[in-house]
Amino acid sequence: MTKITVRASRAYDVCIGKGLLSHAGALAAAVLSPCRVLILTDDHVAPLYADVLAASLRAAGFVPEIYTVPHGETSKSLSALGTLLEHLAEHHYTRADALFALGGGVVGDLGGFCASVYLRGIPFVQIPTTLLACVDSSVGGKTAINLDAGKNMAGAFYQPHLVICDPDTLSTLPPEVLADGCAEIVKYAVIGDKELFSMLQRGVCPADERIITRCVQSKRDIVERDEQDTGVRRLLNLGHTIAHAAEMLSDFEISHGKAVAMGTVTIMRAAVAHGLCPKDDLAALIALTQQLGLPTECPYSTPEIAAAALSDKKRSKNTLTLVLPYGIGACQLCDLPADKLQAFLEAR
Numbered sequence: 001m002t003k004i005t006v007r008a009s010r011a012y013d014v015c016i017g018k019g020l021l022s023h024a025g026a027l028a029a030a031v032l033s034p035c036r037v038l039i040l041t042d043d044h045v046a047p048l049y050a051d052v053l054a055a056s057l058r059a060a061g062f063v064p065e066i067y068t069v070p071h072g073e074t075s076k077s078l079s080a081l082g083t084l085l086e087h088l089a090e091h092h093y094t095r096a097d098a099l100f101a102l103g104g105g106v107v108g109d110l111g112g113f114c115a116s117v118y119l120r121g122i123p124f125v126q127i128p129t130t131l132l133a134c135v136d137s138s139v140g141g142k143t144a145i146n147l148d149a150g151k152n153m154a155g156a157f158y159q160p161h162l163v164i165c166d167p168d169t170l171s172t173l174p175p176e177v178l179a180d181g182c183a184e185i186v187k188y189a190v191i192g193d194k195e196l197f198s199m200l201q202r203g204v205c206p207a208d209e210r211i212i213t214r215c216v217q218s219k220r221d222i223v224e225r226d227e228q229d230t231g232v233r234r235l236l237n238l239g240h241t242i243a244h245a246a247e248m249l250s251d252f253e254i255s256h257g258k259a260v261a262m263g264t265v266t267i268m269r270a271a272v273a274h275g276l277c278p279k280d281d282l283a284a285l286i287a288l289t290q291q292l293g294l295p296t297e298c299p300y301s302t303p304e305i306a307a308a309a310l311s312d313k314k315r316s317k318n319t320l321t322l323v324l325p326y327g328i329g330a331c332q333l334c335d336l337p338a339d340k341l342q343a344f345l346e347a348r
């Protein structure tokens with residue numbers, strides 16, 4: 001087992017290792033006193049892993065209850081949050097009890113936000129079961145639900161008490177969902193980890209414990225320097241301005257991971273056109289993205305992408321902060337006037 005300690009506003013361990021799900025109870029007992037545990041999961045994950053987790057918790061003295069939401073982004077809603085909060089209240093969960101999120105980024109984001117607001121905060125444990133959740137969403141404390149006005153519009157920074165990542169659970173992922181996680185791994189590589197990039201080029205399995213560990217270490221390093229996302233943490237948005245635009249334009253038919261892959265290639269293409277990034281690095285990125293089964297071309301025109309990016313309701317000023325790749329493993333933040341985005345992306 002690899003243990004990575006994240007020293008954020010709360011210090012917590014990310015435990016990574018094959019087979020850890022059946023030891024989750026013992027791991028949790030090291031940070032929580034025996035209590036009631038609501039296991040939040042979705043209808044794909046519940047039949048696969050919820051009983052193993054519940055049994056492990058029971059053996060360690062916890063009293064688990066399984067609570068299942070429908071899979072998919074629609075569960076990150078105000079109504080799903082409301083129903084979950086009312087359930088906790090009706091069943092008399094107290095601040096001494098805990099919420100565990102077992103699943104992908106959807107249950108992690110919903111569960112984390114719920115844990116942050118129920119009784120003004122109850123202990124929260126992340127047990128990610130998608131590659132994306134293992135390498136990205138389960139670490140760092142960003143939690144949210146979606147509003148009609150847009151994605152992740154209501155949320156909180158709420159660090160978990162523990163993260164347990166068992167790569168064995170990734171064996172049941174559909175290839176498409178696995179590929180989504182690969183896009184975020186490539187993102188870490190392009191931001192600042194050349195060796196990770198070459199491991200992927202050499203064909204190391206993206207779900208390999210060594211790869212997950214490198215990504216979590218990268219995220220830990222960034223979150224420890226900028227937990228609230230006002231500075232260096234924004235590097236993690238590489239490719240995401242374009243990704244969010246493509247997701248919105250497709251009505252979320254394009255998954256987040258695929259949109260991130262398109263966005264990362266598109267922004268590097270623009271950086272090459274502006275003479276900021278070597279051409280060979282772009283060729284290597286395109287080859288690796290294709291090798292991982294991800295798209296490299298965005299199906300929307302540059303004016304469409306720019307217009308959608310500028311309509312993002314979370315954008316506060318007339319300036320966009322872009323993450324620009326100066327090469328594989330070398331990215332920098334760059335402020336750009338919003339009305340210059342289209343021209344910047346159009347350069348060839």
Ligand SMILES: NC(=O)c1ccc[n+]([C@@H]2O[C@H](COP(=O)([O-])OP(=O)(O)OC[C@H]3O[C@@H](n4cnc5c(N)ncnc54)[C@H](O)[C@@H]3O)[C@@H](O)[C@H]2O)c1
Pocket residue numbers: 042043044045048071072073076103104105106107109129130131132133136137138139140141142143144152169170171172173174177180256
């Ligand atoms: N909080 C953060 O920092 C952060 C970062 C990135 C993404 N996100 C959010 O994460 C969400 C996307 O997460 P995701 O890609 O994990 O999607 P997801 O949670 O919807 O999971 C994808 C699909 O895989 C299924 N699944 C999960 N684990 C499985 C397993 N082990 N075997 C078989 N099927 C399994 C799910 O039921 C679902 O159908 C988005 O809402 C995004 O906004 C949050």
Ligand SMILES: [Zn+2]
Pocket residue numbers: 184240256260
């Ligand atoms: Zn992302």
